[in-house]
Amino acid sequence: QVQLVQSGAELKKPGTSVTVSCKASGDILTTDSFTWVRQAPGQGLEWMGWISLHNGQTEYSQQLQGRVTLTTDTSTTTGYMELRSLRSDDTAVYYCASFDYGDYWGQGTLVTVSS
Amino acid sequence: EVVLTQSPATLSLSPGERATLSCRASQSVRSYLVWYQQKPGQPPRLLISDASKRATGIPARFSATGSGTDFTLTISSLEPEDFAVYYCHQRSNWPLTFGGGTKLGVK
16 A cells, blocks of 8 residues: 655745645555646646656656656655646646556645736 | 547436446557546546456446447446546556546436
8 A cells, every 4th residue: 555645735826836745655665656647626637747766757748748847756755746837727736646556646735826 | 649538528317327438549548548436625536447447446336348449437327426527547658648527417
C-alpha cells in the first residue's frame, strides 16, 4: 500500500506560478513514478504528465507543455508539479497518483487562480 | 494524441437497471484501457484495468470488454451507490488521455 499526501490549497494571482508537492509513504519501494491529473470545477479529468523516479524521464500533456514542469526528490520519494503563467482556467483540483503497482491517488490540492 | 470519446455523456437509469457505457479511441490503444468511477469531492476509484480486469474489491456487477478502439463498461444491475461519473483512460500512447466522462444519474 502506498499513501500519497499532497500539499495544501493555494490561492494565486494570474501570471504567477504554483508548486504542488506529493509525498509517498508506506510501501514506497513500489513507487516508480508519479502521474499528475487535474480537474477544473465541474469538469472532467485532465492528464497533465508523468515522471519516473528512477531516471527523471518526463512526459507532458501537449496542452500544458512549456508551462508545466515535473520533478522529484528521490531521497524523500516526493514529487513536485510546477505550473507557470497561471490563468483563471488553471483553477482546479490537482491530483498526484501512482499507477506502478496498484492505483493510488493523493487527496487533491485545490489551486485557485484569481486576481 | 489519442482522443477518447465517451457516450452517452449523461445516462439516466433506475436502480436495478442495466447500464452500458461506451468509450471509443481515435486510434488503437490495444488493451491499455482503464475505467474509473468518481464521486463528488473524491479522487477517481479504479474499477477496471487492462480493458477487462476488475480491480480488487470491485463488485462482480461491473464488467468491461473491448480492445483496440472500442470499449464497453457494463453495470449489470445498478445499486444506489453506482450513480456517479465514469471515465475511461488510455495508458497505451503518450500523452496519456482521459475520456470526457459519462454521468450516470438516477431517473
